[in-house]
Amino acid sequence: MLKILLLLPLLGALLIALLPSRAGRLIRRAALAVSAATLAWSLWLASAFDPTHAGAQLLESHAWNPRLGSAFSLGVDGISLPLVWLATLLAFIAVLASGAIRERVKGYYLLLLLLESAMLGVFTARDWSLFYVFWELTLLPLFFLIDRWGGAGRQRAALNFVLYTMGGSVFMLIALLMLYDAAPGHSFDMGAIREGAVLLPEATQVTLFLGLLIGFGVKMPIFPLHGWLPLAHVEAPSPVSILLSGILLKMGSYGLIRAAWMLPAAAEALQGLLMTLALVSLVYGGVLAWQQRDLKAMIAYSSISHMGVVLLGLAALNTAGLTGAVMQMVAHGLVAGALFLLVGLLYERTHTRDLADYGSLVKVMPRFAFFTILAFIAAVGMPGTAGFVAEIHALVGGFERWGAWMALLSLTVVISAAYAIRTVGRLFTGPVSARMQGLPDLTRGEFTAAAVLTAGSLAIGLYPGPMLHLIAASTLRYAQLFAA
Numbered sequence: 001m002l003k004i005l006l007l008l009p010l011l012g013a014l015l016i017a018l019l020p021s022r023a024g025r026l027i028r029r030a031a032l033a034v035s036a037a038t039l040a041w042s043l044w045l046a047s048a049f050d051p052t053h054a055g056a057q058l059l060e061s062h063a064w065n066p067r068l069g070s071a072f073s074l075g076v077d078g079i080s081l082p083l084v085w086l087a088t089l090l091a092f093i094a095v096l097a098s099g100a101i102r103e104r105v106k107g108y109y110l111l112l113l114l115l116e117s118a119m120l121g122v123f124t125a126r127d128w129s130l131f132y133v134f135w136e137l138t139l140l141p142l143f144f145l146i147d148r149w150g151g152a153g154r155q156r157a158a159l160n161f162v163l164y165t166m167g168g169s170v171f172m173l174i175a176l177l178m179l180y181d182a183a184p185g186h187s188f189d190m191g192a193i194r195e196g197a198v199l200l201p202e203a204t205q206v207t208l209f210l211g212l213l214i215g216f217g218v219k220m221p222i223f224p225l226h227g228w229l230p231l232a233h234v235e236a237p238s239p240v241s242i243l244l245s246g247i248l249l250k251m252g253s254y255g256l257i258r259a260a261w262m263l264p265a266a267a268e269a270l271q272g273l274l275m276t277l278a279l280v281s282l283v284y285g286g287v288l289a290w291q292q293r294d295l296k297a298m299i300a301y302s303s304i305s306h307m308g309v310v311l312l313g314l315a316a317l318n319t320a321g322l323t324g325a326v327m328q329m330v331a332h333g334l335v336a337g338a339l340f341l342l343v344g345l346l347y348e349r350t351h352t353r354d355l356a357d358y359g360s361l362v363k364v365m366p367r368f369a370f371f372t373i374l375a376f377i378a379a380v381g382m383p384g385t386a387g388f389v390a391e392i393h394a395l396v397g398g399f400e401r402w403g404a405w406m407a408l409l410s411l412t413v414v415i416s417a418a419y420a421i422r423t424v425g426r427l428f429t430g431p432v433s434a435r436m437q438g439l440p441d442l443t444r445g446e447f448t449a450a451a452v453l454t455a456g457s458l459a460i461g462l463y464p465g466p467m468l469h470l471i472a473a474s475t476l477r478y479a480q481l482f483a484a
Contacts, residue, residue, distance in 0.1 A: 001045060001058050002074040002124050005084070008038045009091075009117040016110045024105040028098070031109040035095045038116065039088040049081060051470045054477035056126055069180070069187035070129040078474030079257060079326055080123045082467065083250055086333045087123065089452070090246040091116040094239040096449045097341050100348045101149065101237070108149060115141035115243065122251050128176050129188040131255075132169075138248065139165055142240070150235040157228075157235035164218050164228040172215025172255075175208045179262070194262045202265045209266035212259040219252030220307050223281045233300035234353075238344020241296065245303050245336040250329045253310045257325070257478070260314060264481055267317060271401070274315035279408045281308035286415035290422075295343045295353045298419065299336065302379065305412055306332040306387075312409065313394035319479040321397025324390050326471050327464075331378070331386035331457065338375040338453035342368065345446055349439050355423065359430040365441045369428050371450040376420040378457040381413060386460035389468075 012034030019027050049057055056075035064070045076084060094112060101108050118141065121134030139162055147158035180188055182196035197205065218225045233241050260267035267274075285304030292298035306328065313325030346368065347353055362369040381387035391413070398406045442450065460467050 001041075001048065001060075002076065003060060005038065005041055005045070006074075006117050006120055006124070008034060008041060009113040009120070012038075013110045013113040013117075016106060016113070019106065021106045024102075027105050027109055028095075031095045031098075031113060032092075034113060035088070035092040035116065038120075039092045042084050042088040042120075045076070045081065045084070049076070051078060052473055054078070054473040059126065061126070064127075064130070068129070069183075069185060069189070069192075071127050071189065072130060073127040073189065074124045075126040076124055078471040080254065082326065082330050082470060083123045083247075083254060084120060086250070086330055087116065087119045087247045089456070090242055090333060090337045091119075093337060093341060093449050093453065094242045096445055097242065097344060098237075098239045099445070101239075104148065108145070111141040111145050112239075112243075115145070119243070119247050119251065123254060126190050127188045128180070128190060128193055131190075132173065132176060135172075135251070135255075136169065138251070142244070142248070145240045146232060146236045149237045149240070152235070153231065154235045157231045160228045161232045164225070168215040168218030168225065170215075171211040175211035175215070178208055190258070190262070197262050198264065200263075202269060205263045205266035206269050209259060209263045209270060212263075213256065213270075216252040216255040216259065217277075220249055220256070220311070221252065221304065222277050222307065222311055223284050223304065226281075226285075226304050229304065230297050230300045233303075233340075234294060234296045238296075238340055238347065241340040241344065242337045245300070245340060246333040249303060249307055250333060253307060253314070253325065253329055256311075257314060257322075260317070261478055261481065268482060271315055271317060274311060275398075275402060275405070278308045278312035278315055279405070281305065281311065282409060282412040283415070286412045286419075290415055290419040292419075293355045295346075295355065295423070296340070297353075298423065299339045299343065302416065302419070303332070303336055305416065306336075306379075308412070309391055309394050309409070312398055313390075316394070316397035316401045317479065317482040318397050318400055319476055320393050320400065322475040322478050323468065323471060324392070324394030324397055326475060327386065327393060327460075327467065328390035330467070331381075331390045331460065334386060334453050334457045334460075335375060335378045338371065338450060338457070339379065341446075341449055341453065342372050342375060345442065350436065355426040358427050358436065360428060361436065361439070362428040364436055364439050367442045367447055371442070371447075371454055372427065373424055374454045374458075375450075376424055378454065378461075380416045380420050384458065384461045386457045386464070388461055389464045 056077050059075040061073040064072045118137040125131040183193045289298045289301035309328045310325045313321040378385040381391045
């Protein structure tokens with residue numbers, strides 16, 4: 001079942017490669033059909049998934065290189081399955097939002113589907129060598145998507161992204177090779193590597209965990225490894241920004257959760273460092289987002305703050321904190337996807353992202369205003385949204401560990417509310433700018449895409465039970481590991 005999930009986007013990319021370059025409309029329809037089929041297949045996985053079982057399910061493994069101990073091994077648990085759903089949903093939304101792409105359409109949609117397959121591979125891999133291959137495979141499509149279809153500074157942004165990620169990957173690869181050497185039978189299987197890793201001395205575990213922290217922290221990103229993020233977001237096409245913020249950042253936090261499970265002694269020894277990095281990222285990202293006039297740069301910096309909540313929940317190493325971390329990954333994916341979608345649609349109509357250029361768009365684009373306000377409410381984490389469920393769990397988990405230090409998390413909520421209110425005020429109040437007169441409102445397809453993402457955030461916020469039940473067994477298993 002999981003193999004088919006990975007093959008669907010690959011087969012779609014192959015189909016697009018065989019279509020004539022001039023058939024732009026046919027290529028777009030093919031990409032939409034393939035991404036919709038992948039989304040439907042990922043949702044159907046729920047029928048074979050038992051949420052009361054904490055371990056990996058839907059397992060399949062095929063020997064890849066027996067001499068090296070590597071295998072094409074796939075599986076999902078309560079932590080990875082929600083991220084698989086999120087990846088397929090946002091990939092479909094990204095394809096749906098790519099109607100403005102008019103040049104080199106064939107290459108664009110082909111790379112988008114290849115990127116989707118690589119992202120899904122990261123979340124389903126149960127072998128560290130396979131995980132690393134999929135991790136690196138995401139670089140190539142993203143580099144070309146930013147470099148060929150991005151803004152004026154696209155080449156610098158694409159190069160920065162690749163250099164930062166590859167630099168972090170070097171540390172991650174060295175750590176994984178050392179863990180492979182310590183594994184019984186020299187295997188890259190995640191379970192086998194953990195068996196050897198837990199027997200290592202604490203000092204060795206800490207060194208290896210720091211290497212993984214650098215590799216995963218760059219992608220997450222956490223302060224001070226975030227330098228590539230604002231530039232990449234600003235210059236990337238808006239549909240690519242949806243995937244970049246909604247999914248690529250989650251790959252880093254997902255890898256860090258797996259690293260903590262693999263090296264529990266190191267995770268406990270470095271709790272204080274992780275908490276400090278989380279709180280710094282929370283405040284730093286929020287303050288910088290508050291100062292931005294460029295809409296995409298503001299959302300990019302706010303992502304640093306939101307991912308700080310994920311790191312804080314992970315650092316708590318208890319059930320509430322880990323639940324908050326996983327919920328925040330899903331919540332931020334939906335919110336960031338909606339915001340980048342809406343900002344991208346606005347930029348296509350106005351060719352500006354400067355807040356000062358707007359005013360009273362609610363009179364010109366009422367449907368756009370409705371969904372944008374809902375998205376900013378969700379970004380703040382107001383009650384009734386998925387962000388609130390995530391942040392309250394992270395807050396409780398953090399308070400159990402560190403007490404009053406969690407007041408800083410409350411401060412970042414205030415900062416988030418400040419820049420959200422400022423942005424809504426600039427966009428939708430005051431006189432209507434002359435250049436904004438007559439702007440078309442959301443089309444039917446754009447309306448559907450925005451409605452799906454905001455409805456997802458509200459559904460989880462108002463009725464979080466099913467999602468919490470889905471992840472409960474896996475997060476409890478992790479928390480019990482550290483409680484012992």
